[in-house]
Amino acid sequence: MSKLIIKNILVTGGAGFIGSNFVDYWLKNNQGNVIVLDLLTYAGNLSSLSKFKSNERFSFYQGDIADKELVGELLAKHEINCIVNFAAESHVDRSISGATPFIFTNIVGTFELLECAKQFWLTHPNFKENHRFHHISTDEVYGSLTSDDAPFKESNQYQPNSPYSASKASSDHLVRAYHHTYGLNVTTSNCSNNYGPLHFPEKLIPLAILNILHDKPIPVYGNGQQIRDWLFVDDHCLGIDLILQKGIVGETYNIGGNNELKNIDLIHRLCELMNYKFANNASLEAQYPNALSAINGQSEKLITFVQDRPGHDVRYAIDASKAMDELGYCPNYNFSNALETTVNWYLNNNNWWLPLYHQ
Template sequence: MKKLLVTGGAGFIGANFVHYWLNKYQEDKVIVLDALTYAGNMENLHLVQGNDNFTFIKGDICDQALVESLMLEHSIDTIVHFAAESHVDRSITGPDAFIETNILGTYSLLKAAKKCWLDVESGSVEHRFHHVSTDEVYGTLSADDPAFSEETAYAPNSPYSASKAASDHLVRAYHHTYGLNVTTSNCSNNYGPYHFPEKLIPLVITNILHNKELPIYGDGMQIRDWLYVEDHAYGIDLVLNKGRVGENYNIGGNNEWANINIVKEVCKLVESEFAKAPELAARFPEAVAAINANTESLITYVKDRPGHDRRYAIDATKTRDELGYEPQESFETGIAKTVTWYLNNESWWKAVMDGSYQDWVEKQYK
């Protein structure tokens, strides 16, 4: 039986991982530590609240004393570190938070882990520190370049990716210098349920439903590899149970899509859903374009963001060959599930978008 501390477990990817883990490993204990900032949401965890093996703690990963107390109180043997500032646009306009959380926060966790697991009288405790990172640390690719492998040199191009690269190096250093048992996974773009509405796919869905413009940076031909979030959880599961200590593993979806084509695919899916279920027109009366099957008319091209990477692509050969990883969802099946989820969970994304959820957090945890 494992006892996991999941940082950032109320965020998009972290919450999906918590659902996955408690469903698969029903004897394990999962303690979530999350600061409940703008992207953390207790509603993301509503399916596991009430589970005796689930505990939630509101707190900051930079609070080393808190992390140490949680590790000792709950006899933590595994840390899965999701907590991070992750939106590139926000990192351009406000990089300080990314340095604080992604670099100093990871450093604080590593110090706590070393103290509780290595600096003990009995010697090293059986443990694993798993660090969740991104393909953006590798920089950008041209159209003909081979996909990123674990041997690709780091070349981050935004404050976000630079902060994640720094945290990756710290995790590696704590393994090689102190002997901390670590693994790192670098994933491609995730999508799926509970995705914060500022990100591309949920933004397109919710803007369609409000008959708002669908903003596309530059020419829209930036290419990303898309990974259904539950496939990401599955990949981390394999790394934790089969991965070699000290190694990095790429987790990808084998789904390279240009942003403009993603947007057009979502437009078609929303139109299809409205055609199949006429009651959606009553629920979303502003979605005139979707009702009239002219959703692509909402697409608007806007000025590209500074330093926008042209292409990301993940080579997950190592993860496949060593761990047996294969994504379970194609993009077509995963995006269909995602659109359906957003249509069925209007109350969730409306609460996030209108700020009522954050007001609730401040009252609950003031």
């Protein structure tokens, strides 16, 4: 099959954390127009895209990926031949307390998006061969690892343990089916835990940072021994770009950061970093006068162990060797440096997170 030549790209869920970072990455590193479709639910934030308003290559539409009429209009109007599907409900805790939005967005939404892509691309002479549907998934579809297990490979059996991961697993299977049944050109990537700028404040790293700034308890589930592989969001964007450039149609690629950490160890590193920042920047005390523990160099006092959530997976770890060997993928960012970059972004962008942070 000939190399994919991307004309214009539709980024669904592009006002979310990873999606908005990907828009930034794509506009900086690639040609063609970027069209964002986002319903702007709680995790979609239009201010994350405000820097692109004057960019002639950028367009935004508020809407649902399950709206077939709207999606069809966008594909035709902008002559889109690549979709990168970030649109998803993604917070495990929310899926436990109410699974319905996860089923609708992650499964039904992906199905409708695939239907639109199939109907437009496979009947359009200019796009019948030159198109790509890239689906963003998660390492959580593989289930949980013990401390002795090898990291997840693409060949691992799916064993999702939460309504969120089950809904993502379902969407992965739909994407695969549309390739094998209809010939739609698809790829899928399963990533590990992302971190970086523009991350919604309910997630672990931004929540810890903002709670320290407000001298609020930092909640840690159970004993904090759960292990996650942390992937800086720009490295994730690089991985997706490489898949679009070099990935084999129908294949799945794992994208990881090679940074396994226990949750409690991550929180301690964040506390140490926040203590350091306040000790070495006098202006922070004036900017964040409520951060009393950090001001006193004692952010770790805010760590509070809370009841573990139901079905909490013990460990996630990604084996990204397939992407490394076949695509040349390699994470660019050192974890310590990228974590500091993330902290600095939150310290300098309270205009972004203040409207989203519920104290």
